[in-house]
Amino acid sequence: MVDEILAFNKKFVEEKQYEKYAAGKLPQKKIAIVTCMDTRLTELLPAALGIKGGDCKIIKNAGGVVSSPFGSVVRSLLVAIIELGVEEVMIIGHTDCGVSHIDAEMMTEHMLKRGIDPDSIDLIKYCGVDFESWLAGFDTVEQSVSETVEMLRNHPLIPKDIRIGGYVIDTVTGELTVISKSQEGVIRSRHYE
DSSP, X not given: OHHHHHHHHHHHHHTTGGGGGOOXXXXXXXXXXXXXXXXXXXXXXXXXXXXXXXXXXXXXXXXSOOOOTTSHHHHHHHHHHHTTOOOEEEEEEETTOTTTTOOHHHHHXXXXXXXXXXXXXXXXXXXXXXXXXXXXXXXXXXXXXXXXXXXXXXXXXXXXXXXXXXXXXXXXXXXXXXXXXXXXXXXXXXXXX
């Protein structure tokens, strides 16, 4: 499959098909979107929101969640806000998400079946990685979106003038449901909980 992709890419470049996708690096709509890596959203999400290349920054991961207040999603958001002029963040979960109801025990069992050394898992746990939290799913997408929005609104490094809202997109129709209306962050305490 990768060979097919590489062959297509070579033809794409030779035929200068890239020209129709030209865009600047700064998001024209000054929006960053955190969403799931679900394949159904690849074309549906931009189409349903009326966005095109160059309009916004899209950060994708399993579940569209911020699982660590100082992980790669927050780092990406900070770069988008501080360096690229983002003024608003949309957290967009989706219906029928595969991350809901996964748990560390199930994930660990699958890792072991795939040949991951149990000593590696034990070492990672010993080094402080909380597998129960790190590999946890969620009960409802609405709850997950709300928790992520609140974490970001209260994050000590995200400027309080950034508007943050939460939404769920239907993976069939593209309909967007507001879970947490976009609003600026709150006045923060000195310590992050």
